Amino acid sequence: MMTLFYLLGYLAVLGFICLAALKIRTYLKASPLHIRWELYPVPHEGPKKEAYGGSYMEEKNWWTHKRHVDHWEDIKAILVEVLCLHATYEHNPKLWIRTYPFHVGMYMLMGGTIILVCAVVLQLFGVDPEGGLMIFVANVINAVVLLGAFCIAGGGIALIIRRREDEGLKKYTTAEQYINLGSFVVFGVLTLCAWAFNPSYYQLARDFIYNLFTFNFQPLGSSWFVLNMLVGFFLMIAIPVTNMGHLIMKYFMYHDIRWGDEATIYSDKNKKIIDEMLQYQVTWSAPHIAGDGTPRNWVDVATTNPAAPKNDE
Amino acid sequence: MxxxxxxxxxxxxxxxxxxxxxxxxxxxxxxxxxxxxxxxxxxxxxxxxxxxxxxxxxxxxxxxxxxxxxxxxxxxxxxxxxxxxxxxxxxxxxxxxxxxxxxxxxxxxxxxxxxxxxxxxxxxxxxxxxxxxxxxxxxxxxxxxxxxxxxxxxxxxxxxxxxxxxxxxxxxxxxxxxxxxxxxxxxxxxxxxxxxxxxxxELGIHPRELHEKGTMNQLKVGSSTGMTPEVVRENVEFIDEDYSEITGVGITTPFDVKGADIMLLHNAGEIMAWPENIAAFSLIFQEAGLSWTLSSKAVAYDGVNYGVFYDDAQLARIALDHMLAAKELGVKKVVVGECGHANKALTVLADRVIPYEYQVPRESCYVTLRDIILAGRLKLDPSRNDFPVTLHDPCNVVRLMGIVKPQRDILHKIAPKFREMPCHGVHNYCCGGGSGFAIMTRNNIDEWRGNISGRKKLWQIGEAFKECLGPETKKYICAPCSNCKGQIRELLEHNDLYSKNSFAYGGLVELIVNAMSNVQPGFIKWEGDE
Incomplete structure (x- = not known):
């Protein structure tokens, strides 16, 4: 039975990585280059322009200037957005007070997991698991897990209530969203139970990860923790295949679309790609495009005048 | 229901x-x-x-x-x-x-x-x-x-x-x-x-104003207004004559000047509905000593590109015609006039649709005008604009292109009583005519624009002028976009706000010309003005 549990653990990690990679690949493969669809403010224009939403197109003969992209501003903006949920805070404060603890709880548990993995790696390299460093890590993890799980469970319940009580939200919330939120609440509660009914959550989690690393499928001695992890495995698979995948896609939706303002003049790569894409075959059926059934590509379409007098007229 | x-x-x-x-x-x-x-x-x-x-x-x-x-x-x-x-x-x-x-x-x-x-x-x-x-x-x-x-x-x-x-x-x-x-x-x-x-x-279903009367008409005769190249040239000549008389400055709008620095691309609707805008551009560019031209080539004298609102193929066809005309003239850049969607279509959307070798650099007229004003190329008397002015931000140029400051730099220079609307700049609200509605008037669409889509703009205008509402103070709504102007005109007309509130509306160039000291005073007219 324990072997199955560990196998599910491997599957969850592998599944998450593969599904997340697939999601990103699908996005990147959807089109080699989409049209520009930026929305201002764009942070990489720099703090001065970002403050009021300005762009490089405000400059006279902008194409003669060297393009300046302030990547640090992009990073800062996405960090503020991800860590503070700034857009929700600004535009939907009633939701923010519920969703912020929920997200912070997740960040804490994700951060805790990364620290744990590092601790296990150090242990594998011979660091004493009972030494001062590891005791410090243990205390941090136990504190983070308690607080994080409480935030997830509390925030999740508050979000479910909000979605049930707000008439606008209620209409749009699907069964899957309730299942997702409910799963997080169960996950948070099980984390709290595993934390409360065992001497050290850190030790359980560390042993579990250590065993995963060393293919040692030993029992962990806590049913609460096993249940906790099983729900965690489910969530790892659910995140990339549901709208929770925004966790992964937000980067692209901000950097590539909302802030994707690179003019073709600045990109030799894009200059080539445009020519390639214009060779795609068009099958739209409306009369003004390819309605006569003649195969044609985008160049043919763009250079055909559907309003020109017909030859036989 | x-x-x-x-x-x-x-x-x-x-x-x-x-x-x-x-x-x-x-x-x-x-x-x-x-x-x-x-x-x-x-x-x-x-x-x-x-x-x-x-x-x-x-x-x-x-x-x-x-x-x-x-x-x-x-x-x-x-x-x-x-x-x-x-x-x-x-x-x-x-x-x-x-x-x-x-x-x-x-x-x-x-x-x-x-x-x-x-x-x-x-x-x-x-x-x-x-x-x-x-x-x-x-x-x-x-x-x-x-x-x-x-x-x-x-x-x-x-x-x-x-x-x-x-x-x-x-x-x-x-x-x-x-x-x-x-x-x-x-x-x-x-x-x-x-x-x-x-x-x-796919289904060939579109609003007739955007398709049959819009893009198809533009591709057929040269302009969504139905104006052919000959008619455009004639009309602009008339505008030059009329406004030479009105302004006291001889205006000559150049057409098809090969090798000019700038090809100016107007929304042709201006020629028919707001000739003062065409005249103001010509006057400013002429007085600033720019090397510029209009094109009389079909499609290229009308910056309108309704494909932006509903159809990629039509968007690409019209944008390509605009670029080819500019290439043919050998200009250094296209300056897109006071038309929000035309700016976005040609500068942003066409950027990854038209092969690079066919592209000509594009610049918004707000930027060109800011350069003219700040470089001191015109003699200006801002006291001629001593009335409250507010600015409408066209979504296509502001939120979707990030061109926010140039028009404000101009207004701060020429309009001493300029004030912002609430929610301005990239946080502005649409005029209510955006995405093609400004040119539609049937089946309750005009009622919809008045009752719902334009209502927030009326709220913004009311708030911007709240201390001087009423007929006593003349006020100017600066809407530097052809479609937005059309929508604002309808909003004001329907509610008789010209006389109830002494509103006038128009573009940025009209306000500039109104402040030019070598032009006869009173270029902008309010209801009741001679």
Missing amino acids: KDKLSLKDVSTVEGQMVSIDLKDLPELALDVKPMPWKPFTEEQKENTACILDDVCVLNIPKPKNPQEEEELVNKFLEGMRKLFSKENNWTCLPMLESSMENCVQCNSCSEACHLWEMSGKNEMYRPNYRSEIFRRIYHQYIKKEPFAKWRYGDIGLNWKTVARLGELAYRCNVCRRCAQTCPIGVDNGLIAREIRKLFSQ
């Missing part, structure tokens, strides 16, 4: 689904009267799918039998499949798919939408209402995902769903203010445009 609208109603309700009660419209500081909805005629009800609300944009023929109903649904699904294919929709597919897959239904977008707010928060106007119907169809009928009905919510797909979804795509100004507020980056404006595209490019 439904009091409490649900998503499923789009496929189940018989007849007109929604009616906006005019009593629900929010009150405004300005004296504005709602325009009663005109009932559809029996003939319309019988033959046309006017089944969404009090407005009918697309005039989709009502299917006469189950076969026609099925045909409409099948064609729609076929179009939807193409919309989600790289070959047919490389331009927008990544944006569309990510907006389909990642919305968490938080409704943060609702509060940002002027249509939702000004319809009295009617459910149908929630930006996500249309998107969510489309999303459910996508999961259930296109991707055919397992348990789609349960996971994403069920939606019935029949001819009523299709017809209403088409209409719903035209209950959005595509101003993308909602997208700006989305924590994830989902874009309801994009989804509305993609649905419009599907209807146009």
Whole structure:
């Protein structure tokens, strides 16, 4: 039975990585280059322009200037957005007070997991698991897990209530969203139970990860923790295949679309790609495009005048 | 009609689904009267799918039998499949798919939408209402995902769903203010445009003002106004003569000057409706000593590109013609006049549609004008503009291109009583005529623009001038965009706000010319002026 549990653990990690990679690949493969669809403010224009939403197109003969992209501003903006949920805070404060603890709880548990993995790696390299460093890590993890799980469970319940009580939200919330939120609440509660009914959550989690690393499928001695992890495995698979995948896609939706303002003049790569894409075959059926059934590509379409007098007229 | 609208109603309700009660419209500081909805005629009800609300944009023929109903649904699904294919929709597919897959239904977008707010928060106007119907169809009928009905919510797909979804795509100004507020980056404006595209490019269904009278007319005779090259040249000559007399400065608008630095691209609607704008540009460019020209080549004397609003093929064709004309003249750059969508079409959208070797650099006229003013190329007397002025920000140039400061730099220089509207700059509201509505007036569309889509703009105008409302003080609404001006004109005219509030509206160039000290005073006219 324990072997199955560990196998599910491997599957969850592998599944998450593969599904997340697939999601990103699908996005990147959807089109080699989409049209520009930026929305201002764009942070990489720099703090001065970002403050009021300005762009490089405000400059006279902008194409003669060297393009300046302030990547640090992009990073800062996405960090503020991800860590503070700034857009929700600004535009939907009633939701923010519920969703912020929920997200912070997740960040804490994700951060805790990364620290744990590092601790296990150090242990594998011979660091004493009972030494001062590891005791410090243990205390941090136990504190983070308690607080994080409480935030997830509390925030999740508050979000479910909000979605049930707000008439606008209620209409749009699907069964899957309730299942997702409910799963997080169960996950948070099980984390709290595993934390409360065992001497050290850190030790359980560390042993579990250590065993995963060393293919040692030993029992962990806590049913609460096993249940906790099983729900965690489910969530790892659910995140990339549901709208929770925004966790992964937000980067692209901000950097590539909302802030994707690179003019073709600045990109030799894009200059080539445009020519390639214009060779795609068009099958739209409306009369003004390819309605006569003649195969044609985008160049043919763009250079055909559907309003020109017909030859036989 | 439904009091409490649900998503499923789009496929189940018989007849007109929604009616906006005019009593629900929010009150405004300005004296504005709602325009009663005109009932559809029996003939319309019988033959046309006017089944969404009090407005009918697309005039989709009502299917006469189950076969026609099925045909409409099948064609729609076929179009939807193409919309989600790289070959047919490389331009927008990544944006569309990510907006389909990642919305968490938080409704943060609702509060940002002027249509939702000004319809009295009617459910149908929630930006996500249309998107969510489309999303459910996508999961259930296109991707055919397992348990789609349960996971994403069920939606019935029949001819009523299709017809209403088409209409719903035209209950959005595509101003993308909602997208700006989305924590994830989902874009309801994009989804509305993609649905419009599907209807146009697959089903051949489009508003006649945008297609037959718009892009097709432009491709046929040269301009959506119907003006041929000869007529344009004649009209501009008349404008030069008239305004030479009015301003006391001889104006000559150059055409087809090979090797000029600038090809100026006007919205040709200005030539017919606002000749003072054409004259003002010519006067400013002439007095500033620029090397510039207009093109008299068909299509290239009209910066309008309605493809932006509904159709990628038409967008590309018109943008290509604009670029080729500029190439032919050998100009260094195209300066796009006071037309928001023309700026975005040619500068931003065409940038990855037209092969680079056919491209000519493009610049917004706001930037060119700012350079002229700040370089001191004109003799200006700002005291001539000693009246309150406020600025409308066209969404296409401001939120969608980030051109915010140049027009303000000009106003700070020439308009001593300039004041911002509330929610200005990239947080502005659409004038209500955006995405093609400014040129539509039938089937209650003008009532809709007055009652709902333009209402927030009236609120902004009222707030900007709140300490000087009334007929005593002359006030100027600076709207440097042709379509926005058209919409503001309708809003003011319908409510008689010219006389009740001494409003005048116009572009940026008119205000500049009004301040030019070598021009006869009084270029801008208010009601009652000689």
